[in-house]
Amino acid sequence: MAISISQEAFDSMVRENMEDLGMDPDEALADAVEALTLQGADLSGIVKRVPGEATAAEVSPVVRVLDELKASLSASGGSEQDLDGLVSLLDELRNLCCSGEGSENAAIAVRNGVVEALVALCASARVEQERLLASALKSLSSVLRDVASTEKFRRSEGPRIVMDLLQGGSENSDLLDAGFSVVAAGSAGNEVVKESFMDLKVDELILRVMKDKSKSNVQSLYDAIRVLLKPDDNRVVASQVYGYSRRFAEIGVAEVLVNALREQVAPSSLPSACAALKSIAVNDEICRSISENGGIDVLLQCIDGAGEQKNKAVARSCCSLLSKLAASDANKSIIIQRGGFDRFLKLTSRFSEDPAIIQEVMSMVTVLTLRSPENAARAMEEGYGTLAIQSMQRFPSSVQTQKQACLMIRNLVARNPENRIVLLNDGAEKLIRKAMALHRSCKDAASSALRDLGLDNYNA
Template identity: 55%
Template sequence: MRTVPKSYYKHFSNSEQIDFQKQSSLITLPQPRAHPFVPKDHPFFVRTDLTAHEMGPPKTVRTISQEAFDEVVKENMEDLGMEPTEALQDAIQTLSLQGVDLSGIVKCVPGESSLKDNPLIQSLERLKQLDLNSKDKFSDEDLNEMMGLFDKLIELCGGNEGSVNAAVATKNGGVELVCSICYKMRCGSKRVLDSCLKTMALLVHDVQSTETFRTGGGPKLLVNILIDGNEDPEILNSGFAVVAASATGNEVVKESYMELKIDELILEILSRQRNDSIQSLYDAIRVLLTPDDDQVVASQVYGYARRFAKIGIARALVHSLHAGLSSPSLISASIALKAVAVNDEICKSVAENGGIDALLRCIDDSGLQGNKTVARICCSLLSKLAGSDSNKSAIIENGGMDKLIVVSARFSDDASVLQEVMSIITVLSLRSPENAARAMEAGSGDLAIQAMLKFPNAQQLQRSSCFMIRNLVARNPENSFCSVMVSRNLSDRQRRTTKSARMQPLMH
């Protein structure tokens, strides 16, 4: 048995070397199998099937430069006599085992290709030249060339290997470069600026790239571009796509946008635009109000949602629902509105502006047109709004219970739709014996039985069914026959689960 040699650490900084040596001292490497070209004491010949115990405690992810990676491959060839392909694979295997993050590294086979041959790197290098050669603006000739280069980057970063290429572009200064070009393009060609923003939306794909975007002044630059181009739907659509991408998983970026009053800009655009061409606007709302940063103990998005509702964004989103299934933004607007509706007051305001009526119409129409996606999304939003006691009455008075049973019958082969329908009935029946009785009259008991029998392996649907049954019978002795019906038709496991119906109603 042996350990990783000290010569390996020369590819890292001094601080990384010290920490790396401490970590790697916990790893013992077995003697490699016999190989006709590689000595048995080859330092990089390691196993990839080490167990967690053998590997020791989790290691901090480290990065390596492109030059250092290429040097490791070169050493494998020159010092150990490996073939080019073998040298490359060995370097990848060894570095990955040692906890080195290889995302953004161009993995070229020596002698067959090089970093300069990569089309992504070529496009970035040419854009860097054009950016350096220009002072404050670009010539028409440069703009035409840049258009082609951005289209190439969009193709490379948006295809099957998009995430890999986006990481390579980020590693090679792509985010900083595109920000610099966007700054110079603010008053230039809108067509090229649109492509520039589309490229940026693809490049900011992880926490590291969004941090680079933030520290480079990206949020302020982007908001200024949106303000300047607030009459251009294409610029707005591309710009808000960048907002959504850059704010995903990064609480600090969300805060930066809120400090720049992006909520007021969103309201202005929602109030003015009626052509439903800015789909990414709704994505931006959803992302800004989603607590998805694992590094933050307490997210501020709840306060952001209340701020959105206070200035009128919830009301504007409700207006998007009134167009019904004919609106291409119906699904996006429903998801965004669900993110905004975070408390009882906001849920009530949605109903006061006709949101409940609009949703019930959409649910009914989705069944007639066979649109499962609309049915599922609208039911999910209605479940959120039904959390308000006053909204429960509005849903029942508008025939909501019967419409839910009808749509569940039309989509009886889709577990996701049935699950959302039962979620609504669960909420409507909570602390309301009258609503529970109406649900039983409408056929919710049969719905639960049929769904549980038809989808025995759909765990979430089984769970939703049991929750609904529990709330239906908890305060209604006359509904107790529901548990009898279920017990006669369901399996032993399902029957044991439904015994919870005798317990207190499920609280949400």
């Protein structure tokens, strides 16, 4: 774990280098940075300056903006001119934290109290000041990037304040988008913040907003669902997000998401909506309920459309979600009955030079053929054995494509010995051994594929 260090301690070390060791300013600064880095100190957010020569605001533009923002908040009289000035400063702050040096700027801002200042602004602003609140929330989402910042957000009662704003500003799409961006950013990697939002019934709020068709394209709402349901906090042994996923499904969020995919979601938001629905589909019952509400038919139509429009992002997200739904045996049959094998093969022909799409399709077919000799036989008839061979030949440097081809080959031959001869005659052994030699991460998948092809020296 990195050692925490304050700005004051850093400045003191630079000063000691100059006063006690006689170093010149630049040497003293460089020595302090090097020494603390070797000691494992966390220098993110530290303004690297020579004390006395320049203020933090002069060295870092984000400190200057933050100082001006704090001063404006203290002096603001609530006039339109004051409001315009605050919004301008908030927008400048957000741009600095989203720029090429955004990560470092955000860390500096967090060390200098930006989270507390923005949460306080959101708490004190009037509900009708929607433009100010939206800018403040957007700025807040731009600085919530790690556990240190999200913990400050939590301790400042950020979740409650943001939920109050979302409840009160549910008629303003810009405010909703900014607010749900904070829900997503604040929950990322922080199990306690997720729990806080769930205790405040964010799932019910999300459902209510999604049922309003005019608000269905608030993309950050889908991002919030995905993050809330992702077990991404390494500090906890057992995450509660599986239970949250079931709660989302039980109150009807999955059903509303399917309807959104069918009728309302803009193409730019569709990948996020698919990711949100995928995060809810955590067990067989939920996967089957999504299918019963028409989810598979909708996704197959989206895949067809993505192929025709050459929309890579939509194609990948739909295939990924369909793979998750295919984990249910009942859904496997529905996908195949709806012409899934043929449609997926058409998709690969439209993206023949894109290994990312091809590996998503192979992943889906791997799931569909798992423990199903009938599906494996049908997949071979459709041409998926040829797809595996051609993909390995065409993309030798793509680790994931090679690995996924090996996994698909396993399922095509594991219970279908007649398929082994076909694939071996097409050169599968040589390609698999090449993948094993080139890519260490392919070793397990490759050796298992060779074994299921009936070869004795499968580890060689």
